[in-house]
Amino acid sequence: MTKKDQLGNFELMVMLTLMRLGENAYGVPICDELEKRTGRDVAIGSVYAALERLEDKGFVTSELGEATPERGGRAKRYFHVTARGLKEVRETQRALVKLWHGLPELEGGKA
Amino acid sequence: VNTQPPRIANWLLQHFGSSPNNDAVIGDLNERYEHGRSRVWYWQQVIAAIISSAFTEMRSDKLTAARSVVLGLILVHAIAKLMFNLFGRLLAVSLHARFVNEALFYEGPLPRWVFVSLSIFIFIIGIWSGWMVASFHKGRQAMVLLYGAATLLWLFGFAMIQGIENSPLGGRGHSLPLYCANSAILFVGIPCRRVLL
Numbered sequence: 001m002t003k004k005d006q007l008g009n010f011e012l013m014v015m016l017t018l019m020r021l022g023e024n025a026y027g028v029p030i031c032d033e034l035e036k037r038t039g040r041d042v043a044i045g046s047v048y049a050a051l052e053r054l055e056d057k058g059f060v061t062s063e064l065g066e067a068t069p070e071r072g073g074r075a076k077r078y079f080h081v082t083a084r085g086l087k088e089v090r091e092t093q094r095a096l097v098k099l100w101h102g103l104p105e106l107e108g109g110k111a
Numbered sequence: 112v113n114t115q116p117p118r119i120a121n122w123l124l125q126h127f128g129s130s131p132n133n134d135a136v137i138g139d140l141n142e143r144y145e146h147g148r149s150r151v152w153y154w155q156q157v158i159a160a161i162i163s164s165a166f167t168e169m170r171s172d173k174l175t176a177a178r179s180v181v182l183g184l185i186l187v188h189a190i191a192k193l194m195f196n197l198f199g200r201l202l203a204v205s206l207h208a209r210f211v212n213e214a215l216f217y218e219g220p221l222p223r224w225v226f227v228s229l230s231i232f233i234f235i236i237g238i239w240s241g242w243m244v245a246s247f248h249k250g251r252q253a254m255v256l257l258y259g260a261a262t263l264l265w266l267f268g269f270a271m272i273q274g275i276e277n278s279p280l281g282g283r284g285h286s287l288p289l290y291c292a293n294s295a296i297l298f299v300g301i302p303c304r305r306v307l308l
Contacts, residue, residue, distance in 0.1 A: 027139030044139050045160025048132050049167045056171075067138070070145040072116075074138030 005057055007092050013038065014050045015059065015089050018081050026065060026076040051079055059085030116144045120157040129253040130164035161256075168253035179244055179254035180261045187240040187262065194232050201228075 007015065017033045018025045027044055030051075034042045054060040065076035081089075100106060124137055140160075144153050169176040240262075241255060248254040 027135060028142050031139070031143070043159035043163065044136055044143070044156055045128075045130070045163040048130050048136050048160070049163040052130065052132065052167060062132075064135075068142070070142050071138035072141045074134050074141070076138065077132055077135035 005088075007059075007088055008050075008053075010046070011050050011054055011059075012089070012092055014047060014054065015081060015085060018060065018079055019086075019089070023078070023080075025079045030079070054085065055079075058082060059088055114145070116141050117150050117153050117157075120154050124157045124160055127161045127252055127256060128164050129168045129251065129256075130160070133164070136160055136164075165253035165256050168251065169257055175248065175251070176254060176257050179248055179258050182247060183240055183244045183258035183262065184265070186243050187236060190236050190239060194236060198229065198232055 013034060014030065017030050017037070021029055021033060027047065031042050031044055031047055034040075034047070051060060051062070055062060059082055060079050061082055062077050062079045065078050067073050067075045121137065124133070124140070128136060130136055140153060140156055143156075241259065244258045245252075245255045
């Protein structure tokens with residue numbers, strides 16, 4: 001696997017959010033969920049930039065949804081994690097857990 | 112209370128956003144704005160969306176990005192040289208000077224029409240070069256944005272290194288606004304072209 005196919009930090013967060021949201025994963029809930037879970041403001045543009053990179057890597061697919069008046073008549077774009085994406089998230093998780101394990105600074109949840 | 116999202120910000124994103132999902136981005140922004148976000152938030156999101164989509168596009172095709180800057184600078188140099196030559200001749204005739212350079216670096220007070228017509232020339236050069244770069248990179252606003260940013264840097268760099276007073280008509284307080292106007296008009300070139308096409 002090349003470096004380009006690996007998940008970045010923000011990309012991983014977006015992937016986990018997509019998995020959490022399931023079928024309702026479009027821009028607004030993705031941003032809301034990311035903000036709720038991380039406690040930080042996120043820019044919609046950055047989320048879409050990450051989603052487009054993930055789509056290029058084959059980790060995510062997308063489809064157009066319905067348009068609503070509150071969106072100015074613009075359609076939603078729903079994103080779904082692919083099998084390849086899921087595999088990559090699992091591999092990243094495994095690698096991170098290995099790195100995490102046995103670090104006294106991170107044991108017990110104290111800074 | 113105005114519940115409509117800021118029109119100018121919306122227009123900017125519509126014309127300068129280079130994400131393939133630009134429409135969905137605008138829709139999401141409108142939806143979140145409807146849910147109570149502020150106008151300042153909307154503007155911040157629009158600026159961030161334009162910048163991040165431009166960077167994504169440039170990173171995905173660095174060669175085309177470099178080509179757009181080189182092409183734009185060559186075009187703007189060529190047309191500027193030609194137009195300043197013509198402008199200089201007009202100025203020379205008007206001031207009864209023998210040479211173009213003599214007229215451009217004329218020490219005496221210059222009539223107002225000189226500044227007005229020079230501004231118009233620069234605006235035309237800006238529009239034309241922006242238009243040309245956009246035509247060579249159809250549907251890829253990021254390349255024109257990059258060219259605009261490069262020109263802006265180049266113009267300010269030139270003014271900083273050479274000194275504003277060493278540029279034509281310098282030292283009279285008119286150069287900097289002209290440089291700014293030139294750069295600004297580059298950014299106008301893209302939407303104009305999209306509207307007319």
